Amino acid sequence: MPAQPYTNMERGTSGSDPAGRIGVTRWDCAVDVEEERDKWSAHVATSEAHQPFRGFVYRSTGADGSAVYISTSGKPVFDADGRFLGYRGVSSDVTAVLRAEPVEKALQTAQAELAHVTRVTTLGEVTASFAHELNQPLAAIVNNANACLGVLPRGPREQNDVRDALADIVSDAERASAIIQRVRSLAERSSSDKAPVRLGDVIGQVVALARTESAARGVVIRTEVAADVPVVLGDPVQLQQVLLNLVVNGMDAMGIMDGQGRLLEIRARLDTHDRNRAVSSRRSTRRSRTAWAWDWRSAAP
Amino acid sequence: MVTDAAPIVFVVDDDPSVRSSTERLVRSAGFEVKTFGSAAEFLETPRPEAPACLVLVIRMPGRSGLDLQHELAGSGIQIPIIFVTGHANIPMTVRAMKAGAVEFLTKPYRRNDLLQAIRTAIDRDRDARQERREALELRQRYERLTPRERDVMALVITGMLNKQIAGELATAERTVKFHRAHIMQKMKAESVAELVRMAGQLGLTTA
Numbered sequence A: 001m002p003a004q005p006y007t008n009m010e011r012g013t014s015g016s017d018p019a020g021r022i023g024v025t026r027w028d029c030a031v032d033v034e035e036e037r038d039k040w041s042a043h044v045a046t047s048e049a050h051q052p053f054r055g056f057v058y059r060s061t062g063a064d065g066s067a068v069y070i071s072t073s074g075k076p077v078f079d080a081d082g083r084f085l086g087y088r089g090v091s092s093d094v095t096a097v098l099r100a101e102p103v104e105k106a107l108q109t110a111q112a113e114l115a116h117v118t119r120v121t122t123l124g125e126v127t128a129s130f131a132h133e134l135n136q137p138l139a140a141i142v143n144n145a146n147a148c149l150g151v152l153p154r155g156p157r158e159q160n161d162v163r164d165a166l167a168d169i170v171s172d173a174e175r176a177s178a179i180i181q182r183v184r185s186l187a188e189r190s191s192s193d194k195a196p197v198r199l200g201d202v203i204g205q206v207v208a209l210a211r212t213e214s215a216a217r218g219v220v221i222r223t224e225v226a227a228d229v230p231v232v233l234g235d236p237v238q239l240q241q242v243l244l245n246l247v248v249n250g251m252d253a254m255g256i257m258d259g260q261g262r263l264l265e266i267r268a269r270l271d272t273h274d275r276n277r278a279v280s281s282r283r284s285t286r287r288s289r290t291a292w293a294w295d296w297r298s299a300a301p
Numbered sequence B: 001m002v003t004d005a006a007p008i009v010f011v012v013d014d015d016p017s018v019r020s021s022t023e024r025l026v027r028s029a030g031f032e033v034k035t036f037g038s039a040a041e042f043l044e045t046p047r048p049e050a051p052a053c054l055v056l057v058i059r060m061p062g063r064s065g066l067d068l069q070h071e072l073a074g075s076g077i078q079i080p081i082i083f084v085t086g087h088a089n090i091p092m093t094v095r096a097m098k099a100g101a102v103e104f105l106t107k108p109y110r111r112n113d114l115l116q117a118i119r120t121a122i123d124r125d126r127d128a129r130q131e132r133r134e135a136l137e138l139r140q141r142y143e144r145l146t147p148r149e150r151d152v153m154a155l156v157i158t159g160m161l162n163k164q165i166a167g168e169l170a171t172a173e174r175t176v177k178f179h180r181a182h183i184m185q186k187m188k189a190e191s192v193a194e195l196v197r198m199a200g201q202l203g204l205t206t207a
Helices: A037-048 A095-099 A101-151 A157-188 A199-216 A236-256 B016-028 B039-044 B065-074 B090-098 B111-143 B147-156 B162-169 B173-186 B192-202
Strands: A003-005 A053-061 A067-078 A084-093 A195-197 A220-225 A232-234 A262-271 A278-286 A289-299 B008-012 B032-036 B052-057 B081-085 B103-106
Touching (some): A037 A053, A095 A101, A101 A157, A195 A199, A199 A262, A232 A236, B008 B016, B008 B039, B016 B111, B032 B039, B052 B111, B065 B081, B147 B173, B147 B192
Parallel strands (some): A220 A262, A262 A289, B008 B052, B052 B081
Antiparallel strands (some): A067 A084, A195 A232, A278 A289
């Protein structure tokens, strides 16, 4: 990010062209004073109280007339007697970062969608199995009642009552079964689709999805896909979702670190010793270097 | 004509309560029923000689109903199948029906739907058994013919006259006449037309 040294004191200002702005106040070169009165009045109050400020963002106009966003931070400077001399600070052009925000929003939406797919898929599977389990006893109830109806002779009124009761048992059990079938067919639409998947593709897609986020957080993502990783059977969307969650968790965990050395490694390899398919996360610390690494272990076929 | 033994309905279902309730339901309609908890159990048990059908559930642990259908067909066991499932989908239904299933019912089914399917299946099996018996009987009759009689029969069914046959086989017309009488008697054929039909059933060419 191109950090421009602050030009001068209170009367000085900064922007995409600091030299040309000497003698101009921030609010003179800003173009959003009218639209964001609250922000500006708070900022003016801070300045008049000679308080420090940090990361104040305003919109200005670049040399080519396009909108430019400036983030500025300043500390008040006092002389030996404690008299206020002005502000000293830095400003930077954060236009590129802000422009990236809609992309970040899209990323978050994609993440939310993936999470939803997982929940719905699980729900669909649970429903299908639940429907099957419940339909079995209902079918047995219908069969048994029908068997009774089949052997019960027509006779006195009491027996006709038994017949009616049995017929009601049949129709009620059929009704219950029909409800289950309806719920099941609704859930079935969202069942997962297993297909042959290349883990390298999944990792590539996740890294692409996380790119904006990782860049904004200063995290370097390194991937390593062994050549002998086989094609596995799975739901690519669900696999993406799992890996993306791990990546986001890893980046969250590295948030407390200094900007330097944020490294996230994703490795896919064939582990012939471990027959369990597993995704494991590991955090390794080496002095100033801390990294989150994922090992995507795939069982030998 | 040989009369068949009493028909029998085989039920294969892994769910014990569905199995026993199906047994009661089928028995309530007057059929003899035998139940099995798995496809393997059904295959291992010897079946009596009687018109029969199989009420088979699709989803089972181990061999599925469709697998069993495939296996029975592969080993030449002909038994009409009524499929029963909790949840049918189109590919499953198509596969079952293409492989010759009599009916495909979704649980819980109506009493009459199952019983009607069972009656259809048993009728079909009875007819098939009758056909198989007749084919066997016909084969046995044909095998009682002498080689010479078979030669004559091959020509008789082409519509040749005795004289023509005699010329073809370089023998006397009287001898052919004699053979022909024997063939008609041994094959229990009333007419040449019937003999031609029998030859068709035996797979003999009339060329």
